[in-house]
Amino acid sequence: MKTCCIAGHQDIPRNKTEFVKKRLREEIEQAVEDGYHHFISTFTDGAGLYGAEIVTDIISRNPAITLEAAFVDIAHARRVLEDHQALPLLLICNIIGNHTDLENPGDTLRGNRFIANQSGRLIVVYQDREQGEVNNDSTVQLMRFAHVLELEERIIEV
Numbered sequence: 001m002k003t004c005c006i007a008g009h010q011d012i013p014r015n016k017t018e019f020v021k022k023r024l025r026e027e028i029e030q031a032v033e034d035g036y037h038h039f040i041s042t043f044t045d046g047a048g049l050y051g052a053e054i055v056t057d058i059i060s061r062n063p064a065i066t067l068e069a070a071f072v073d074i075a076h077a078r079r080v081l082e083d084h085q086a087l088p089l090l091l092i093c094n095i096i097g098n099h100t101d102l103e104n105p106g107d108t109l110r111g112n113r114f115i116a117n118q119s120g121r122l123i124v125v126y127q128d129r130e131q132g133e134v135n136n137d138s139t140v141q142l143m144r145f146a147h148v149l150e151l152e153e154r155i156i157e158v
Contacts, residue, residue, distance in 0.1 A: 072111025
């Protein structure tokens with residue numbers, strides 16, 4: 001089964017939200033056409049949740065599609081479990097994975113490595129960062145893993 005990951009920056013400007021949702025839908029629908037049937041979402045605010053919403057909509061028409069929630073940070077997993085908008089999406093997931101480093105709770109390295117290793121394609125919403133921010137950015141970290149593993153990357157720039 002071909003796997004596609006949906007991830008990206010959380011702080012999408014409000015005036016770009018509809019653009020991002022439209023592009024995510026196009027990329028996810030193209031992934032389905034290209035034979036991807038398993039989608040991993042980080043369930044982060046912004047790109048992760050938008051992607052999960054789109055995949056659940058596709059699942060309602062095509063039950064062969066599956067969705068996995070992959071948590072890379074324990075604090076984020078807790079927030080999603082308490083989020084009344086995210087919880088219904090989470091309940092549709094076929095797999096819910098906690099890939100956090102329990103010894104280093106804020107470290108997303110382990111989770112991002114897992115996601116990259118499972119995926120053949122990465123759909124990522126990317127917003128350019130200042131140089132200092134890039135070094136500590138989980139989305140950029142995931143993109144680096146994808147590049148090293150030679151995954152197909154579909155970047156939606158904001």
